[in-house]
Amino acid sequence: MTDHGDIDSVSGTATTGHQWDGIKELNTPLPKWWLYTFYLTIIWAVGYWIVYPAWPLLRSNTPGILHYSSRANVAVELANLDKLRGEKMAALSAASLADIEKDPALLALARARGKTVFGDNCAPCHGSGAAGAKGYPNLNDDDWLWGGTLDQIMQTIRYGARAGNAKTHEGQMLAFGKEGVLKPDQIVTVANYVRSLSGLPTRPGYDAAAGAKIFAENCTACHGEKGKGNQELGAPDLTDKIWLYGSDEATIIETIANGRAGVMPAWEGRLDPVTLKAMAVYVHSLGGGK
Amino acid sequence: MTSQDLQYEDYGPLYASRKKVYPQSVSGTFRRIKWGLMAVCLSIYYFLPFVRWNRGLGAPNQAVLIDFPNRRFYFFFIELWPQEVYYFTGLLIIAAVALFLMNSIGGRIWCGYLCPQTVWTDLFYAVERLIEGDRRERMKKDAAAHRWTPRRIYELVAKHTIWLMIAWWTGGAWVLYFSDAPTLVKDLATLQAPMVAYAWIGILTATTFVLAGFMREQVCTYMCPWPRIQASLTDEWALNVTYRYDRGEKRTSVKKAAELRALGEHVGDCVDCYQCVAVCPTGIDIRNGPQLECIQCGLCIDACDNVMTKIGRPKRLIAYDNDINIQRRQKGQAPIYRIVRPRTIIYALVIALVGGIMLYTLATRSLLDANVLHDRNPVAIRLSDGSIRNAYTMRLLNKSGFDRVVTVDVDGPANAVVHVVGADSVTPDRPMIVIGRDQTTELRLLVTAPEENNREKSIPVHFHVTDIGLGVVASATDNFVAP
Numbered sequence: 001m002t003d004h005g006d007i008d009s010v011s012g013t014a015t016t017g018h019q020w021d022g023i024k025e026l027n028t029p030l031p032k033w034w035l036y037t038f039y040l041t042i043i044w045a046v047g048y049w050i051v052y053p054a055w056p057l058l059r060s061n062t063p064g065i066l067h068y069s070s071r072a073n074v075a076v077e078l079a080n081l082d083k084l085r086g087e088k089m090a091a092l093s094a095a096s097l098a099d100i101e102k103d104p105a106l107l108a109l110a111r112a113r114g115k116t117v118f119g120d121n122c123a124p125c126h127g128s129g130a131a132g133a134k135g136y137p138n139l140n141d142d143d144w145l146w147g148g149t150l151d152q153i154m155q156t157i158r159y160g161a162r163a164g165n166a167k168t169h170e171g172q173m174l175a176f177g178k179e180g181v182l183k184p185d186q187i188v189t190v191a192n193y194v195r196s197l198s199g200l201p202t203r204p205g206y207d208a209a210a211g212a213k214i215f216a217e218n219c220t221a222c223h224g225e226k227g228k229g230n231q232e233l234g235a236p237d238l239t240d241k242i243w244l245y246g247s248d249e250a251t252i253i254e255t256i257a258n259g260r261a262g263v264m265p266a267w268e269g270r271l272d273p274v275t276l277k278a279m280a281v282y283v284h285s286l287g288g289g290k
Numbered sequence: 291m292t293s294q295d296l297q298y299e300d301y302g303p304l305y306a307s308r309k310k311v312y313p314q315s316v317s318g319t320f321r322r323i324k325w326g327l328m329a330v331c332l333s334i335y336y337f338l339p340f341v342r343w344n345r346g347l348g349a350p351n352q353a354v355l356i357d358f359p360n361r362r363f364y365f366f367f368i369e370l371w372p373q374e375v376y377y378f379t380g381l382l383i384i385a386a387v388a389l390f391l392m393n394s395i396g397g398r399i400w401c402g403y404l405c406p407q408t409v410w411t412d413l414f415y416a417v418e419r420l421i422e423g424d425r426r427e428r429m430k431k432d433a434a435a436h437r438w439t440p441r442r443i444y445e446l447v448a449k450h451t452i453w454l455m456i457a458w459w460t461g462g463a464w465v466l467y468f469s470d471a472p473t474l475v476k477d478l479a480t481l482q483a484p485m486v487a488y489a490w491i492g493i494l495t496a497t498t499f500v501l502a503g504f505m506r507e508q509v510c511t512y513m514c515p516w517p518r519i520q521a522s523l524t525d526e527w528a529l530n531v532t533y534r535y536d537r538g539e540k541r542t543s544v545k546k547a548a549e550l551r552a553l554g555e556h557v558g559d560c561v562d563c564y565q566c567v568a569v570c571p572t573g574i575d576i577r578n579g580p581q582l583e584c585i586q587c588g589l590c591i592d593a594c595d596n597v598m599t600k601i602g603r604p605k606r607l608i609a610y611d612n613d614i615n616i617q618r619r620q621k622g623q624a625p626i627y628r629i630v631r632p633r634t635i636i637y638a639l640v641i642a643l644v645g646g647i648m649l650y651t652l653a654t655r656s657l658l659d660a661n662v663l664h665d666r667n668p669v670a671i672r673l674s675d676g677s678i679r680n681a682y683t684m685r686l687l688n689k690s691g692f693d694r695v696v697t698v699d700v701d702g703p704a705n706a707v708v709h710v711v712g713a714d715s716v717t718p719d720r721p722m723i724v725i726g727r728d729q730t731t732e733l734r735l736l737v738t739a740p741e742e743n744n745r746e747k748s749i750p751v752h753f754h755v756t757d758i759g760l761g762v763v764a765s766a767t768d769n770f771v772a773p
Binding site (some may be wrong): 101108125126127128129130131138141144237240241242285286287288 | 666667674678709712724734
């Protein structure tokens with residue numbers, strides 16, 4: 001602002017000449033160095049217009065002489081990553097599941113890839129450490145519903161269980177109570193018999209012979225004569241210490257009465273074949289693999 | 291309160307502009323020592339990266355190499371891994387105490403003879419003297435700075451070119467410590483070297499050029515913390531470059547001194563020739579006593595000795611001497627020196643102790659290491675037969691120059707069995723693992739034990755890694771947890 005020659009007597013500073021009810025405004029302009037730096041940044045900005053994308057046009061924008069684009073940069077980086085990953089994953093793709101486990105380098109690669117993908121896709125049900133939860137199997141132990149060899153694990157991951165495709169694992173625990181096959185007292189009796197198979201204590205006064213008879217008539221088709229289960233049908237071994245839903249009497253009664261049919265989704269088509277392979281090796285290497 | 295109430299004592303401006311120093315050339319004992327040490331220090335610095343050391347195929351054959359990409363440090367027969375950086379702590383302790391020891395014996399030996407700032411400044415002064423002439427000519431030429439004769443332009447261009455070349459070589463030698471030197475030299479010359487190498491050469495060229503060519507003694511006086519620390523560490527026994535007042539005072543001219551001596555009067559040996567001031571690289575007068583600026587390079591001793599020889603007086607009017615003797619000489623007592631005293635003994639012992647510990651640990655360090663980490667999720671697993679399984683991640687380090695085949699055994703929990711995921715067992719339950727030389731391997735270990743006798747919440751478990759061929763054992767301990 002221009003100097004009006006009016007000096008404020010208290011501060012000794014020039015005023016702008018404006019007055020509001022006798023109150024004057026001191027004229028304290030921006031420091032010169034600041035102002036010129038500001039002008040310089042304006043000139044600098046013109047350089048930006050030329051070098052970088054700047055002005056919006058009707059359909060796009062001025063590209064700038066560098067043709068810089070953060071989107072294109074990301075695309076290039078992703079392509080590089082795919083290329084890098086592709087080279088490494090080609091080795092996994094070529095090797096058989098068994099060979100991957102024998103080669104320390106391939107095993108480490110498969111486990112690293114598998115761990116990441118497991119965390120993204122499997123952890124919601126099986127837990128981030130694959131320790132499972134009620135109804136969702138623990139993949140660290142040696143008890144497998146559908147088999148624990150590399151090929152069996154691969155099969156289960158690809159097609160799932162009761163997942164509604166042609167190759168999926170079928171077979172379910174029937175609802176013996178709901179369907180009226182067994183009466184409530186029969187269910188209590190056979191539930192106690194099932195507990196006795198793995199050495200768990202039974203209810204006082206329970207009729208072991210009746211339990212064995214009900215078991216033989218209704219359960220052996222899937223679980224086998226000795227209750228050892230059948231991995232073809234996903235029928236669990238009833239003689240071991242591992243219980244997917246729980247080993248207490250009430251839970252077993254609930255299982256027999258209402259049946260069970262947990263679903264494992266199919267991952268074929270959702271994950272690429274190499275990733276599926278890495279997953280199978282990872283799950284197998286958790287410790288329970290056969 | 292008005293400004294009149296405030297009392298200021300006027301010390302003048304707190305900033306003192308530099309008075310340029312024009313050290314005169316000098317010859318003598320200390321100058322020779324300085325030339326010798328300069329040759330040794332610079333040779334080590336410039337040529338050490340080219341020294342080769344055979345470590346076998348596949349390992350770098352450079353004697354001294356800081357290999358950042360592969361995280362290794364090589365020093366002749368020593369190879370250090372990142373987890374052994376504590377050796378550098380030991381080296382730093384030794385370096386610091388060695389500095390204290392030097393100081394308590396002979397003052398600022400480091401500053402005067404060995405410090406890079408001194409060595410490179412000395413070298414730059416030598417170049418300057420060679421091209422522009424000695425003290426007097428340089429002062430004259432600087433005073434006539436506006437006269438741009440062709441001769442003057444040539445001198446300045448030549449001086450700065452040579453300085454820049456020295457500075458550039460200094461920066462260049464630095465980066466050679468971080469990569470294979472001959473390869474890097476070739477890459478640098480053919481513009482194939484990584485950008486970071488050029489950047490560091492640029493930075494160090496600039497710092498050398500500026501620090502040795504222009505800042506010079508100001509670095510020692512204003513930037514370096516050591517003069518302050520040194521002043522608080524010194525004692526009355528430490529030898530420092532000292533002017534002997536008792537011999538020097540009163541100062542008189544040569545002629546007058548001869549006359550007065552003939553009359554049997556006491557006359558000082560100092561003839562006020564200012565040679566000690568002329569040669570001083572920090573531009574001080576040593577006759578004013580010990581000063582912060584003095585780097586104790588001993589050049590004033592040489593200058594004074596030359597003058598004393600010429601006028602037929604005993605040498606060492608300026609000499610290495612201690613504070614006690616300054617007082618004793620004034621009282622007419624014989625000088626006493628004590629190099630061995632509690633302070634120097636303690637410093638030497640500390641150096642010996644730290645050095646000894648380092649040598650011991652270096653000599654006995656294990657070339658096979660194992661670290662183990664318990665799985666957190668899940669902590670423990672129950673198997674179908676009721677037994678308990680814990681999983682661990684083990685990292686094996688093979689620091690030797692050859693591949694190893696090792697096996698892992700476990701003890702602690704009753705009847706525990708260890709299985710290594712992916713390891714082919716030659717003998718059942720005794721996994722064999724190959725670790726490449728100079729490499730680490732990560733393993734997944736599964737330890738399984740029956741529930742009987744292992745019902746405690748947590749049992750210590752020991753892993754023993756045995757080299758099949760050599761029987762070398764590394765151990766790691768963790769806990770075995772019941773679900």
